[in-house]
Amino acid sequence: MNSITFLGTGGARVLVFKQLLGSGGLWIEQADTSIALDPGPGALVQARKRKLDPTKLDAILLSHRHLDHSGDINTLIEAMTTGGFNRRGVVLAPRDAYEDDPVILKYLRDYVNETLVIEEGGSYHIGDVTVRTPVQHDHPGEVYGFVFESSDCRWSYIADTRYFPELAEHYRADVVVMNTVRLEESEIYHLSVPDAKRLIEAIRPQTAILTHFGMTVWRAKPWEVAKTLSDETGIEVIAARDGMNFQLPGPLPADG
Ligand SMILES: [Zn+2]
Numbered sequence: 001m002n003s004i005t006f007l008g009t010g011g012a013r014v015l016v017f018k019q020l021l022g023s024g025g026l027w028i029e030q031a032d033t034s035i036a037l038d039p040g041p042g043a044l045v046q047a048r049k050r051k052l053d054p055t056k057l058d059a060i061l062l063s064h065r066h067l068d069h070s071g072d073i074n075t076l077i078e079a080m081t082t083g084g085f086n087r088r089g090v091v092l093a094p095r096d097a098y099e100d101d102p103v104i105l106k107y108l109r110d111y112v113n114e115t116l117v118i119e120e121g122g123s124y125h126i127g128d129v130t131v132r133t134p135v136q137h138d139h140p141g142e143v144y145g146f147v148f149e150s151s152d153c154r155w156s157y158i159a160d161t162r163y164f165p166e167l168a169e170h171y172r173a174d175v176v177v178m179n180t181v182r183l184e185e186s187e188i189y190h191l192s193v194p195d196a197k198r199l200i201e202a203i204r205p206q207t208a209i210l211t212h213f214g215m216t217v218w219r220a221k222p223w224e225v226a227k228t229l230s231d232e233t234g235i236e237v238i239a240a241r242d243g244m245n246f247q248l249p250g251p252l253p254a255d256g
Helices: 013-017 043-049 073-080 106-111 193-203 215-219 222-233
Strands: 003-006 026-030 033-037 059-061 090-093 114-117 122-126 129-133 146-150 153-158 175-182 207-211 236-239 245-247
Touching: 013 215, 026 146, 033 129, 033 146, 043 073, 059 073, 073 090, 073 106, 090 122, 175 193, 175 215, 193 207, 193 222, 207 222, 215 222, 222 236
Parallel strands: 033 059, 059 090, 090 114, 153 175, 175 207, 207 236
Antiparallel strands: 003 026, 003 245, 026 033, 122 129, 129 146, 146 153
8 A cells, every 4th residue: 555644744934843733744655665754853753653663664755954854854764773773774865964064964874774865857766666856946955856656656745945837847746745835925935825726737636735834824724725726726635634644546456
């Protein structure tokens, strides 16, 4: 079974650091591979609360170094490797997460099998999942989203970015998760609800999932925002909830 568990749907500083919503990122199970994505503050606690076992992780992925995405990355590296006693797994992150003022502590890097640096247009194999990082985002620092592909499933994660039209082509997939921080368009480096609508209309996925809400989306009730977007686009749009488990398209039954 392929699935995404949302270990937190909070985005942006005020909401995350008040913990009005969780901020543990996403836990992915795909093609028998377990991946933690953007483990912000509380990722380990949220994972254990959902009975997810970090010692079974195969990889930890980081879209960018900001703390609402990376706060628990070192904790999860220790957890994945049982404090370094069981060397395993892959860490995939942008270069500036490793270099000066690194968010990935140096002493932990030997605990894992591989630390990989994201390249624009890169493609990485984690178990039977191919992870692609098609384009650098328009957001402070070095930021990438991800496309996850396995034999039976293709979905994408549009991490923090200012809207640009090419996003739709880069993240075309059956299921698209997008970090939708702002209710209205603004000059900050984040997607707004009108941007999400533009992307949904251009990509026309089976399902679009909104997450990483800032205060303005939270006040507008994300589930109502999603309902309006569904009505306007004719596409299924879901607002993620803390702890929500979403079943991705999965293996066909054995008898076909
Ligand atoms: Zn950010």
